[in-house]
Amino acid sequence: MYVCICHGVTDKKIAETIDNGARSMRDLSQTLSVGKQCGKCCNCAKKILNEKLIAIVGVTDQVA
Numbered sequence: 523m524y525v526c527i528c529h530g531v532t533d534k535k536i537a538e539t540i541d542n543g544a545r546s547m548r549d550l551s552q553t554l555s556v557g558k559q560c561g562k563c564c565n566c567a568k569k570i571l572n573e574k575l576i577a578i579v580g581v582t583d584q585v586a
Contacts, residue, residue: 525566528559533570540574547571 523533531554539553550556550567557564 525570526554526556526559526563528563529555531556531563531567533566536567536570537574540571540578544571545575 525531525533525536535554536550536556539550544550544553547557547564547568550571551558556567
């Protein structure tokens with residue numbers, strides 16, 4: 523699904539960028555230009571980022 527319409531960025535592209543080392547919204551913004559125009563994609567991009575980072579470190583239900 524498209525997350526950032528302004529720059530044509532999909533959820534899969536965001537996930538791929540995280541798999542390739544992005545660890546913050548700043549990283550996503552610099553690499554994909556997410557959030558650099560209208561900003562409406564930031565919440566969704568942040569949610570994808572958080573979910574992927576939690577999966578990467580293997581944190582379970584103990585996350586607040």
